[in-house]
Amino acid sequence: MFFVCWTCRIYPVNTHDSPLITKFVVAPLVLNSNHSVIKAIVIIEIDVVFEFCLKTDHKDPSDKKHKDKEKMKHKEGNADKHKDKHRDKEKRKENGRGLIFWDVFFSSPGHVKSEPEDDFYHSPKQEKTLKREREEDFESEFKPKKIKIENDKAKGKKRKQENEDVKPKKTKNNKKGEVADGKKKGKKEPEEKWKWWEEERYKDGVKWQFLEHKGPVFAPPYEALPDHVKFYYDGKHMKLAPAAEEVSTFFGKMLDHDYTTKEVFRKNFFKDWRKEMNSEEKSKITDLKKCDFNEINDYFKAQSEIRKAMSKEQKLKIKEENERILQEYGFCLMDNHKERIANFRIEPPGLFRGRGDHPKMGMLKRRSRPEDIIINCSKDSKHPKPPPGTKWKEVRHDNKVTWLVSWTENIQGSIKYIMLNPSSRIKGEKDWQKYETARRLKKCVDRIRSQYHEDWKSKEMRIRQRAVALYFIDKLALRAGNEKEEGETADTVGCCSLRVEHINLYPEKDGQEFVVEFDFLGKDSIRYYNKVPVEKRAFKNLQLFMENKATEDDLFDRLNTSILNKHLQELMDGLTAKVFRTYNASITLQQQLKELTTDENIPAKILSYNRANRAVAILCNHQRAAPKTFEKSMQTLQAKIDAKKDQLSDARRELKSSKADAKVRRDEKSKKTVETRKKAISRIEEQLMRMEVQATDREENKQIALGTSKLNYLDPRISVAWCKKWDIPVEKIYNKTQREKFAWALDMAEDDYEF
DNA sequence: GATGTCACTTAGTAGCGGGGCA
DNA sequence: TGCCCCGCTACTAAGTGACATC
Numbered sequence: 195m196f197f198v199c200w201t202c203r204i205y206p207v208n209t210h211d212s213p214l215i216t217k218f219v220v221a222p223l224v225l226n227s228n229h230s231v232i233k234a235i236v237i238i239e240i241d242v243v244f245e246f247c248l249k250t251d252h253k254d255p256s257d258k259k260h261k262d263k264e265k266m267k268h269k270e271g272n273a274d275k276h277k278d279k280h281r282d283k284e285k286r287k288e289n290g291r292g293l294i295f296w297d298v299f300f301s302s303p304g305h306v307k308s309e310p311e312d313d314f315y316h317s318p319k320q321e322k323t324l325k326r327e328r329e330e331d332f333e334s335e336f337k338p339k340k341i342k343i344e345n346d347k348a349k350g351k352k353r354k355q356e357n358e359d360v361k362p363k364k365t366k367n368n369k370k371g372e373v374a375d376g377k378k379k380g381k382k383e384p385e386e387k388w389k390w391w392e393e394e395r396y397k398d399g400v401k402w403q404f405l406e407h408k409g410p411v412f413a414p415p416y417e418a419l420p421d422h423v424k425f426y427y428d429g430k431h432m433k434l435a436p437a438a439e440e441v442s443t444f445f446g447k448m449l450d451h452d453y454t455t456k457e458v459f460r461k462n463f464f465k466d467w468r469k470e471m472n473s474e475e476k477s478k479i480t481d482l483k484k485c486d487f488n489e490i491n492d493y494f495k496a497q498s499e500i501r502k503a504m505s506k507e508q509k510l511k512i513k514e515e516n517e518r519i520l521q522e523y524g525f526c527l528m529d530n531h532k533e534r535i536a537n538f539r540i541e542p543p544g545l546f547r548g549r550g551d552h553p554k555m556g557m558l559k560r561r562s563r564p565e566d567i568i569i570n571c572s573k574d575s576k577h578p579k580p581p582p583g584t585k586w587k588e589v590r591h592d593n594k595v596t597w598l599v600s601w602t603e604n605i606q607g608s609i610k611y612i613m614l615n616p617s618s619r620i621k622g623e624k625d626w627q628k629y630e631t632a633r634r635l636k637k638c639v640d641r642i643r644s645q646y647h648e649d650w651k652s653k654e655m656r657i658r659q660r661a662v663a664l665y666f667i668d669k670l671a672l673r674a675g676n677e678k679e680e681g682e683t684a685d686t687v688g689c690c691s692l693r694v695e696h697i698n699l700y701p702e703k704d705g706q707e708f709v710v711e712f713d714f715l716g717k718d719s720i721r722y723y724n725k726v727p728v729e730k731r732a733f734k735n736l737q738l739f740m741e742n743k744a745t746e747d748d749l750f751d752r753l754n755t756s757i758l759n760k761h762l763q764e765l766m767d768g769l770t771a772k773v774f775r776t777y778n779a780s781i782t783l784q785q786q787l788k789e790l791t792t793d794e795n796i797p798a799k800i801l802s803y804n805r806a807n808r809a810v811a812i813l814c815n816h817q818r819a820a821p822k823t824f825e826k827s828m829q830t831l832q833a834k835i836d837a838k839k840d841q842l843s844d845a846r847r848e849l850k851s852s853k854a855d856a857k858v859r860r861d862e863k864s865k866k867t868v869e870t871r872k873k874a875i876s877r878i879e880e881q882l883m884r885m886e887v888q889a890t891d892r893e894e895n896k897q898i899a900l901g902t903s904k905l906n907y908l909d910p911r912i913s914v915a916w917c918k919k920w921d922i923p924v925e926k927i928y929n930k931t932q933r934e935k936f937a938w939a940l941d942m943a944e945d946d947y948e949f
Numbered sequence: 950g951a952t953g954t955c956a957c958t959t960a961g962t963a964g965c966g967g968g969g970c971a
Numbered sequence: 972t973g974c975c976c977c978g979c980t981a982c983t984a985a986g987t988g989a990c991a992t993c
Contacts, residue, residue, distance in 0.1 A: 502965095509966095537981075537983085539981090539982090541982080541983070547983085547984080548985090549960095549961080549984065549985075552984090595955090595956065595957090596957080597956075597957090600955095600956095606984095608955090608984095608985095609954085609955065609956080610983085611956075611957080613956095613957080621958095624957085624958090625958095628958090673959095673986070673987080674986090674987065675986095675987095676986075676987065676988080677952095678986095679952095683984095684985090686985085688986085688987090716986095717959075717960065717961095717984095717985060717986055718959095718960055718961060718984075718985065718986085720960085720961085754950095755987075755988075756950090756988085756989095757950095759987090759988070759989090770987075770988065771987080771988090772958085772959090772987060816960080817961085818961065818962080819961085819962080821976095821977085823976065823977085826976090827975095827976070827977080830975095830976090901960095901961090902959070902960060902961080905959085905960095906958075906960085907959090929978080929979070930979090931979075931980075
């Protein structure tokens with residue numbers, strides 16, 4: 195965001211050191227008191243400019259000036275122009291001066307002229323009408339203007355808050371230098387946050403106007419094993435050439451892992467390893483069983499120990515070096531804002547770790563070289579340099595995509611990307627948009643439900659199948675279930691790709707009628723097992739779909755995700771199968787929070803929150819492996835609880851005796867002792883309660899992953915509103931990273947927010 | 950409509966680091 | 972002070988869905 199005075203034609207200077215805060219502006223034309231031009235270019239501190247323009251009473255620009263303004267702005271429709279007028283008016287009202295015509299801009303860094311779109315390189319893809327409708331739709335319903343109005347509602351409060359934002363917010367539980375989640379703050383949070391959600395959004399699929407970055411960080415080159423670390427074949431030492439040796443280390447490092455016992459993994463590894471061998475190695479090494487990687491395994495374990503045992507100074511040095519790399523490569527400049535990059539390192543070579551029964555597990559994931567890398571940046575930016583003596587595969591300037599770097603991996607031939615961090619504008623906007631689409635579904639979900647109930651009676655099989663599948667997606671939050679190439683990936687399914695073998699029908703089971711038993715592997719080969727009573731008509735339809743089919747046949751043979759999504763699109767603009775998951779997750783959280791939260795203490799409320807979150811995680815089938823240390827840590831906690839209970843009994847006994855004592859003595863000292871002991875008891879009770887809550891929470895959470903739903907499915911505004919309503923520090927719900935990702939929600943949600 | 954490509958989100962986990970406790 | 976354990980983060984696999992092409 196930056197300011198422009200249209201009278202002085204003052205623009206910002208892009209200060210790379212502090213791109214978040216445009217501290218200086220450049221006045222290309224400096225005017226005398228009559229506003230005649232004195233030829234000069236000066237750099238002025240923004241405060242000085244403000245003051246100057248205030249004193250010189252700069253008013254709204256003429257039409258000509260307005261044209262200049264239009265040049266710099268994103269292309270906008272008439273409605274937006276109108277919106278602009280309104281916004282300008284608001285702006286003037288807001289600053290209370292009514293005199294100065296400042297405009298607030300997003301994008302176009304000062305040192306880069308905002309170019310007409312023609313100046314951009316157009317990849318053939320840019321001709322597409324990509325996602326345009328949905329974005330416009332989003333605009334129409336959630337205009338920044340509207341946001342401003344919402345903000346205006348609490349304007350006084352808001353302004354105050356904005357000022358306060360400069361300082362780290364204090365919460366009730368906060369001590370100096372400590373965040374509410376109890377951890378000491380390592381670093382200060384950035385002092386001023388860019389509120390991109392209060393600004394105009396791009397249209398027509400444009401993602402940015404200016405993008406500059408330093409390119410990716412490559413994996414370090416292979417370092418040969420020291421001579422004392424030997425590989426043995428058939429009991430005999432064998433010195434491998436670097437190429438084969440490097441691949442042998444990938445396997446050697448993994449000896450303790452289950453993967454290396456799996457036949458598919460071993461077979462794939464051996465096949466790919468042999469490709470890296472020279473002819474001599476190839477002729478000798480013919481059987482993986484005869485290979486002894488133990489010394490390699492020991493060596494890497496020892497290296498790990500050495501790293502752990504390093505002195506503080508050594509560790510600090512490494513940390514500093516990592517920090518330096520992060521500062522250099524971990525950020526990009528996008529439209530005048532420094533944005534954090536999510537993954538700026540190219541994936542290192544290794545053995546492919548597919549999940550579940552993946553047919554390609556163990557295959558060699560090759561090292562990517564600069565010649566494999568496509569760079570995406572602004573034409574007029576400083577392009578990243580490839581390592582000396584190399585060149586990039588391509589440098590393109592496609593501002594209709596969000597990625598900075600891409601390459602094609604060799605296992606599945608899929609494209610990998612370097613993209614921005616979830617806290618970035620580009621990701622945040624998309625996230626916000628996702629929840630808005632889900633909220634739109636809320637408005638028409640009843641109609642859609644009635645429709646699919648009706649469709650169960652259709653004469654057409656394809657419509658019945660579509661309706662039953664949609665019922666499952668809605669009721670059970672199943673994933674869409676795209677078709678997959680056989681033999682390329684693990685055999686996993688979603689709703690549309692369910693096979694007859696994945697369900698069992700029971701007209702009556704465990705006292706319930708029309709029960710469907712689901713048992714299949716979903717995403718990441720996580721098992722979905724559920725027994726659900728369904729409506730009679732859905733049940734009868736399922737029986738029909740299964741008639742005369744073999745177990746390996748598709749349950750919905752007249753349906754796929756494309757057909758389903760086309761239908762959904764007709765029911766609501768922007769509606770796809772996955773929107774149901776977002777909608778049902780968020781609405782469940784909201785309902786559960788309402789049901790479960792009671793006016794108790796903070797730990798109890800947080801337990802309620804986690805339980806609501808857990809209900810969603812169960813709905814979405816977000817599982818995790820029970821932590822390896824689970825049993826032990828539960829035992830430890832239980833021991834602590836027992837000890838605390840003992841302590842409480844002791845304390846109660848002591849209180850009883852001191853009460854008796856005080857009754858006899860009737861002096862101040864013994865009264866004081868009673869009071870002290872009472873306080874001690876309530877302290878112990880509080881501690882015990884916390885521990886018990888923690889134990890319950892941990893036990894209930896043993897195999898459920900809360901993070902996935904929290905990060906991807908739950909509208910953060912529900913959580914923020916809940917925190918505000920119940921006076922819970924938001925830090926108890928979201929850690930620092932999550933708060934950064936959901937900064938937009940933290941800023942805009944009030945305690946009465948309804949999903 | 951089948952298939953492929955691309956861009957992006959969603960997902961679980963390994964491993965590190967630092968807080969807390971003995 | 973040292974060790975243990977838990978939460979955080981980086982990593983990257985595995986999905987979804989839009990669109991192109993045949």
